[in-house]
Amino acid sequence: MATAKQIREIVNPLLMRHSDLILTxxxxxxxxxxxxxxxxxxxxxxxxxxxxxxxxxxxxxxGPMNTGRSLGNCYDLLGxxxxxxxxxxxxxxxxxxxxxxxxxxxEQMEQDVLPFLRSLDTTEAALGFIKSHIRSSGHRGWHxxxxxxxxxxxxxxxxxxxxxxxxxxxAPDPDAPLPSWETEEGRWARYGEIGPPLLADDRAALARIxxxxxxxxxxxxxxxxxxxxxxxxxxxxxxxxxxxA
Numbered sequence: 001m002a003t004a005k006q007i008r009e010i011v012n013p014l015l016m017r018h019s020d021l022i023l024t025x026x027x028x029x030x031x032x033x034x035x036x037x038x039x040x041x042x043x044x045x046x047x048x049x050x051x052x053x054x055x056x057x058x059x060x061x062x063g064p065m066n067t068g069r070s071l072g073n074c075y076d077l078l079g080x081x082x083x084x085x086x087x088x089x090x091x092x093x094x095x096x097x098x099x100x101x102x103x104x105x106x107e108q109m110e111q112d113v114l115p116f117l118r119s120l121d122t123t124e125a126a127l128g129f130i131k132s133h134i135r136s137s138g139h140r141g142w143h144x145x146x147x148x149x150x151x152x153x154x155x156x157x158x159x160x161x162x163x164x165x166x167x168x169x170x171a172p173d174p175d176a177p178l179p180s181w182e183t184e185e186g187r188w189a190r191y192g193e194i195g196p197p198l199l200a201d202d203r204a205a206l207a208r209i210x211x212x213x214x215x216x217x218x219x220x221x222x223x224x225x226x227x228x229x230x231x232x233x234x235x236x237x238x239x240x241x242x243x244x245a
Contacts, residue, residue: 007043010102014109020118024222031117033228036062036151036214037126039117041109042071052094054078054105056113058120058130062214062232063147064190073139074130078113080104123233127152143191150194150206153234158198171195207235 004026011023020032029041037060044053059072080094084104094101120126127148130140142165149158169191172178178193179186190213197205210232218227 006096010105011043013102013106017110018114021114022226030223030226031114032226034061034223034226035228035230036060036123036232037120037130038072038223039120039126040072041113041117042075050095050097052096054094056117058126060127060130060148060151061217061227062151062210063144063217064187064213065143073144074133074136076133076135078108081108123151146194147210150198151210151232151234153203153232153236155198155201155203155206155234162195162198166191166195169195203234207232210234 007027008023011029014029015021015023022030022032024030027043027045029043031039037058040057040059042055042057044055046052055075055077057072057075059074080101081104084100084107094105120129130136131148142161146158146161146165149155149161169188171192172189179189190209193209194206196202197209211229214229218224
């Protein structure tokens with residue numbers, strides 16, 4: 001299994017040259033600023049200590065099922081560049097003791113992965129890309145779609161989804177506290193919160209819910225110091241009286 005020291009050694013050249021990168025949790029490179037959608041590169045340890053896997057990942061921080069350590073449900077694995085592949089096979093495997101590995105890692109990050117992730121620098125761009133990413137689409141059910149469309153301000157689309165599925169998440173009792181968001185029961189229960197304001201076209205109430213969920217997910221995690229709360233597209237499309245409501 002890879003050690004934090006091994007990961008730091010291959011990541012350091014990137015951190016030194018790119019001021020918008022941070023290494024958190026010892027194995028996640030994240031691009032700042034950290035906002036509604038986290039752009040990250042995951043160096044995954046393997047049960048076989050010689051190997052690791054590499055992927056880029058996008059993770060929306062305002063979903064009830066996510067936390068500051070979540071990896072997200074839009075991703076793609078990264079293999080070795082053809083010109084760096086070790087002779088004699090092994091394909092695209094990332095091997096710690098391969099002398100070409102570190103150079104390949106840095107080159108792919110700087111030439112391909114970082115420019116791609118940096119281009120997704122708005123909530124609209126990031127969620128738009130996630131919507132279109134076919135290879136990871138099986139990880140995004142109706143829960144993901146309804147939260148994403150609400151965040152984007154596409155409330156008609158969200159309301160078209162809600163009647164078929166929303167009944168499984170009734171509105172919570174306003175006089176009773178929600179179960180803790182740190183439990184699976186609590187995270188699922190939060191979906192019921194969006195039904196009434198969604199059907200009432202109450203953008204301000206929906207925005208407050210998404211902001212609260214995001215804050216709950218971020219606080220106390222490694223990315224909290226780098227997190228920058230910003231308005232959702234939902235709020236930017238709202239009428240002035242709704243924003244101040």
